[in-house]
Amino acid sequence: MSESLLSIRGLNVQFSAYGRSQQVLHDVSLDVPAHSQVALVGESGSGKTVTMKAIMGLLRDPPARILSGEIRYEGRDLLKLPPRERKKLNGTEMSMVFQDPMSSLNPVFTIADQLGTILKYADRRLGRSRSGRERMARVLEVLAQVRMRDPERVAASYPVMLSGGMRQRVLIAMALLSEPKLLIADEPGTALDVTTQAQILKLLKDLVADRGLALLMITHNLGVVRETSDYVYVMNKGVVVEHAPAAELFSAPREDYTRSLIAAVPRLTGGMRFGSAGARV
Amino acid sequence: MSDVVNPKAAELPRLSNAYQNWYRFSRNPTAVIGAVIVVLAILAAIFAPYITPYPQHAGAVVNFRFRHLPPSGTFWFGTDDVGRDIFTRVIFGLRVSLTLALVVLGTAVPFGTIMGLIAGYFDGWTETIIMRLTDVALAIPPLVMALAVAAVLSPDLTHSMLAIAALWWTWHTRLVYSMTRQIRSQEFIEAAETLGASKFHILFREILPNCISAIAVKTSLDCGFVILVGASLSFLGLGIQPPTPDLGTMVAAGSAFLPEHWWESMMPGFAILVLALGFNLLGDGLRDLYDVQEVK
Amino acid sequence: MTVPVLEIIGLNKGFPVKNGFGRTVDEVRAVDDVSFSIAKGEVYGLAGESGSGKSTIARMIMGLERPTSGDILIEGRNLGGGMAAAEKRKLVQMVFQNPGSSLNPRRTIGQSLRVPLEAMGLAGRKIDARIGELLDMVQLPANFAERFPHELSGGQKQRVAIARAIAVQPRLLVLDEPTSALDVSVQAKVIDLLVDLGRELELSYLFISHDLSLMRNFADRIGVLYRGRIVETGRSDAVFENPAHDYTRLLIASVPVVTAEEEAVRPKIPLIDGEIPTAEALLALREQERRNPTSE
Numbered sequence: 085m086s087e088s089l090l091s092i093r094g095l096n097v098q099f100s101a102y103g104r105s106q107q108v109l110h111d112v113s114l115d116v117p118a119h120s121q122v123a124l125v126g127e128s129g130s131g132k133t134v135t136m137k138a139i140m141g142l143l144r145d146p147p148a149r150i151l152s153g154e155i156r157y158e159g160r161d162l163l164k165l166p167p168r169e170r171k172k173l174n175g176t177e178m179s180m181v182f183q184d185p186m187s188s189l190n191p192v193f194t195i196a197d198q199l200g201t202i203l204k205y206a207d208r209r210l211g212r213s214r215s216g217r218e219r220m221a222r223v224l225e226v227l228a229q230v231r232m233r234d235p236e237r238v239a240a241s242y243p244v245m246l247s248g249g250m251r252q253r254v255l256i257a258m259a260l261l262s263e264p265k266l267l268i269a270d271e272p273g274t275a276l277d278v279t280t281q282a283q284i285l286k287l288l289k290d291l292v293a294d295r296g297l298a299l300l301m302i303t304h305n306l307g308v309v310r311e312t313s314d315y316v317y318v319m320n321k322g323v324v325v326e327h328a329p330a331a332e333l334f335s336a337p338r339e340d341y342t343r344s345l346i347a348a349v350p351r352l353t354g355g356m357r358f359g360s361a362g363a364r365v
Numbered sequence: 366m367s368d369v370v371n372p373k374a375a376e377l378p379r380l381s382n383a384y385q386n387w388y389r390f391s392r393n394p395t396a397v398i399g400a401v402i403v404v405l406a407i408l409a410a411i412f413a414p415y416i417t418p419y420p421q422h423a424g425a426v427v428n429f430r431f432r433h434l435p436p437s438g439t440f441w442f443g444t445d446d447v448g449r450d451i452f453t454r455v456i457f458g459l460r461v462s463l464t465l466a467l468v469v470l471g472t473a474v475p476f477g478t479i480m481g482l483i484a485g486y487f488d489g490w491t492e493t494i495i496m497r498l499t500d501v502a503l504a505i506p507p508l509v510m511a512l513a514v515a516a517v518l519s520p521d522l523t524h525s526m527l528a529i530a531a532l533w534w535t536w537h538t539r540l541v542y543s544m545t546r547q548i549r550s551q552e553f554i555e556a557a558e559t560l561g562a563s564k565f566h567i568l569f570r571e572i573l574p575n576c577i578s579a580i581a582v583k584t585s586l587d588c589g590f591v592i593l594v595g596a597s598l599s600f601l602g603l604g605i606q607p608p609t610p611d612l613g614t615m616v617a618a619g620s621a622f623l624p625e626h627w628w629e630s631m632m633p634g635f636a637i638l639v640l641a642l643g644f645n646l647l648g649d650g651l652r653d654l655y656d657v658q659e660v661k
Numbered sequence: 662m663t664v665p666v667l668e669i670i671g672l673n674k675g676f677p678v679k680n681g682f683g684r685t686v687d688e689v690r691a692v693d694d695v696s697f698s699i700a701k702g703e704v705y706g707l708a709g710e711s712g713s714g715k716s717t718i719a720r721m722i723m724g725l726e727r728p729t730s731g732d733i734l735i736e737g738r739n740l741g742g743g744m745a746a747a748e749k750r751k752l753v754q755m756v757f758q759n760p761g762s763s764l765n766p767r768r769t770i771g772q773s774l775r776v777p778l779e780a781m782g783l784a785g786r787k788i789d790a791r792i793g794e795l796l797d798m799v800q801l802p803a804n805f806a807e808r809f810p811h812e813l814s815g816g817q818k819q820r821v822a823i824a825r826a827i828a829v830q831p832r833l834l835v836l837d838e839p840t841s842a843l844d845v846s847v848q849a850k851v852i853d854l855l856v857d858l859g860r861e862l863e864l865s866y867l868f869i870s871h872d873l874s875l876m877r878n879f880a881d882r883i884g885v886l887y888r889g890r891i892v893e894t895g896r897s898d899a900v901f902e903n904p905a906h907d908y909t910r911l912l913i914a915s916v917p918v919v920t921a922e923e924e925a926v927r928p929k930i931p932l933i934d935g936e937i938p939t940a941e942a943l944l945a946l947r948e949q950e951r952r953n954p955t956s957e
Contacts (some may be wrong), residue, residue: 306919350878559755
C-alpha cells in the first residue's frame with residue numbers, strides 16, 4: 085500500500101494509571117489514500133480518539149505508550165522521526181480541524197491575530213518567512229476559501245462576535261493555512277445545530293474535492309460518515325472490527341457489531357419500535 | 366472524547382477513590398514532604414514533654430552556668446541568655462503556633478464557608494451585605510488589626526487570635542462564594558430544586574461537598590500564613606508572654622544577641638520557616654491532587 | 662374529551678436587554694405566543710435548534726423561569742394560580758440533558774434519590790425500600806445506591822436521573838435532550854426504557870430535542886419551534902412525510918441519514934448560490950418570493 089498518504093500498521097497503544105495498565109488499541113491498521121475521504125467511526129471508548137491523537141503525535145507518555153506499530157506518512161514512519169521533524173508536519177502536511185468551536189479559539193485575540201500567529205510559527209518551522217502584509221493576505225485568502233462572506237470583517241472580529249457555525253469555519257480555515265495534504269476532522273459540527281452542521285459538512289466535502297485534499301473524519305455519527313466519506317473503518321473497544329467502502333458498509337454490513345450500530349440509529353422514515361415490545365437487530 | 370484518555374472511565378479495574386487519591390498523593394514528592402513535616406510537628410508538639418531533653422526548660426528556669434552556649438551534642442540548638450535549651454523551647458513553641466493556627470482557622474473557616482455559601486446562593490441584599498463586608502475586611506492587613514486590638518485590649522495570645530480570626534474568614538467567604546456561584550447554575554442544583562429539596566439541603570448537602578477540596582487546600586496554605594502572622598505578633602511583643610516558649614518571642618529575644626549568639630534567634634526562626642513551608646507544600650500537594658483552580 | 666395532562670396557552674417570555682446603566686432598553690422574545698397540549702400517555706416532541714426557545718419553555722413548565730404572559734395548565738389546573746410548589750412537583754418532573762452534570766458528583770446515587778423521597782415525607786426504611794424499587798424500575802442493580810456518579814456510564818447515569826424524576830410519581834416528564842450526550846446504542850436503550858415506563862406508569866412526555874430522526878420515532882405529535890414560535894405542528898409521521906413550512910423542510914433536509922430509503926424521502930436541501938443557506942436567509946428569500954412572485 086505504498087500509494088497511501090497515511091498508513092497505519094499494527095498500532096498497539098497502552099495506557100497506564102495508578103500503577104496499572106490497559107491496552108486501548110489492538111493492532112489497528114488503516115489507510116488514507118491521497119485525495120480520499122476516509123471515516124473512522126466508533127462509540128465512546130472505541131479508541132478512535134486515541135488513534136487520532138497517535139497520528140497527530142498528541143499522545144502523552146505517560147500515561148500513553150505506543151507498544152508497537154508504525155504510522156507512515158508519505159512513506160516515512162512518524163513514530164521514528166525525531167520530535168523536531170515530527171512537529172514540522174503538524175499544520176503543514178497534516179492539519180487538524182478541532183471539534184469545539186467554543187474553546188478552540190482564544191477569546192482575547194482577533195481571528196486575524198490567531199490565524200496570523202499560527203501561520204507565522206508554521207512558516208518558522210518550515211524555515212520560510214513572510215511579511216506581516218503577506219500573512220494577512222493569506223489569512224483573508226483562507227477565510228474566503230471557507231466561504232466567509234466578508235473575510236475582512238471576520239478577520240477583525242473576536243471569537244465571541246461570531247456564531248458557532250462561523251467559528252467552526254474559522255477552525256477549518258486555521259487548518260488550511262499552510263496548505264496541508266491531509267485534514268483530520270474530529271467530530272466536525274457535532275456541537276452545532278443540524279442546519280449549521282449540514283453547511284459545515286458540505287463545506288468540508290467541497291474543500292476536499294476542490295483542493296484535492298485527503299480527509300480523515302473521526303466521528304461517532306454514522307449519518308455524518310455516510311454523507312461525507314467513501315471509505316469507512318469501524319472501531320470497537322480498540323479494534324478495527326470492519327472496514328469497507330461506505331456504500332457497501334451501509335447497505336451490507338458484514339459484522340454483527342456494525343449491523344447493531346447501524347440498527348440503533350433512528351430512521352428519518354420512522355418505523356423504529358422502541359420499548360421491550362420492539363425488536364431491533 | 367476523553368473517554369479513553371481518562372482511564373477511570375476505560376475498562377481498568379474499578380479502583381476506590383481513596384486508593385486513587387492515595388496513589389497520586391504518594392507520587393507527589395513535595396506533598397509527601399509537606400505532610401511529613403506537618404505530621405512530625407504535630408506529634409512533636411503533642412509529645413513535647415516526653416521527647417525533649419530538658420522539659421523543665423519550657424518554664425521559667427534560670428541556669429546561668431550554661432548561658433549563651435553554641436549548638437552542641439548536649440544542647441542541639443544551643444542555649445539562650447538564661448541558659449535554657451533552645452531545642453526544648455522550640456519544640457514547646459510549636460504548641461503555641463499550632464494552637465494559634467487551629468483556633469484561628471477552626472473558627473474562621475467554618476464561619477467564612479457558611480457566609481460564602483449564603484452569599485453565593487442568595488441574591489440581593491444578603492449577597493451585597495456579606496460581600497461588601499468582606500471587601501472592608503480585606504482592606505485591613507491582619508497584622509495591623511492585631512496591633513490595634515492588642516493596643517485597645519491587652520497584648521496576649523487570645524486577643525491576637527480574635528483579631529486574626531475576625532479578618533481571616535473573609536478569604537474563605539470569597540472562595541466559597543465564587544464556587545457557589547458556579548455550582549448553583551449546574552443542573553444538579555436545579556434538579557434538586559425541582560425535586561423539592563430545602564435550601565439547607567442544597568447549601569450543605571449539594572453545594573458544600575463540592576467546595577470541600579478547595580477549602581481544604583486553602584486551609585492548609587492558610588496554616589502557614591497564620592503561623593507567620595502569629596510569630597510576627599510575638600516578635601513585636603503582642604503575642605504570647607514569657608516565660609511560655611513561643612517561636613516569635615524567642616526570635617525577638619535572641620535578636621538582642623545577634624550576631625555572635627546567632628543560634629538564639631536563628632534556630633526558632635528556622636523552625637517557623639520549616640513549619641510554614643510544610644503547610645505550604647502540603648497545600649500545594651493537595652491542590653495538585655484535587656486539581657483545584659479556584660485557590661490562587 | 663378528557664382534560665389534557667399539559668395545556669399551554671399563549672405562552673410568552675421576554676428577556677430584558679439592558680444598557681450600560683442597567684435600564685431596560687429592549688426585549689428579546691425567547692418564547693412568542695406558544696400554545697400546545699399533551700394528552701395522557703402521549704409523547705409530544707418540541708423540535709428546534711439553539712435559540713429556538715425550547716429550553717425556556719421547559720424551564721417555565723418546571724417553574725425555574727417565570728412566563729411574561731400566558732398560562733400553563735396541568736391536568737386543568739393553572740401553575741401560575743398559586744399552586745403550592747410541593748403539589749406541582751408531584752405533577753411534573755424533568756430529566757436533564759447532561760447526565761454528567763445533573764447528578765451531584767460528591768453524592769452517592771442513593772443520596773441523590775433520597776432527595777425527592779424525603780421531600781415527599783417518606784422516612785426510614787421506606788426510603789431504602791423505595792430506592793431499591795426505583796433502581797429496579799430503571800433496570801439498575803440495587804447496589805448502585807452506594808456508588809458515585811463517576812463510577813457509572815453515561816447511560817446508567819441517565820437511568821438514575823430518570824429514576825429520580827419518577828420517584829414522586831409525576832404525570833408528566835419533561836425530557837430535555839435526554840440522550841444527546843449518549844452513544845447511539847445506549848440512546849436506543851434509554852428510549853426503550855422511557856417507552857416502557859410511559860406505558861407502565863401512564864406517563865406523558867414532553868420531549869425536547871434537536872435530533873429529528875429520534876423525534877420521528879419517539880414522539881406521537883411534534884411542534885417545530887423557530888425563534889420562539891411554533892411554525893408547524895401535527896402528528897409526527899404527517900409532519901415528516903409532508904412538511905408544510907420551509908423551516909421544517911430545511912431542518913429535515915439537513916439531517917444526516919444512514920439509508921438510501923431515508924435519502925429518497927428526505928427533502929432536497931435548498932441551495933442559494935450553491936450554498937446551504939441559513940434558516941434566516943432562506944425564510945427571508947421565501948418571504949420575498951411570496952410578496953413578489955414575478956421576480957426570480
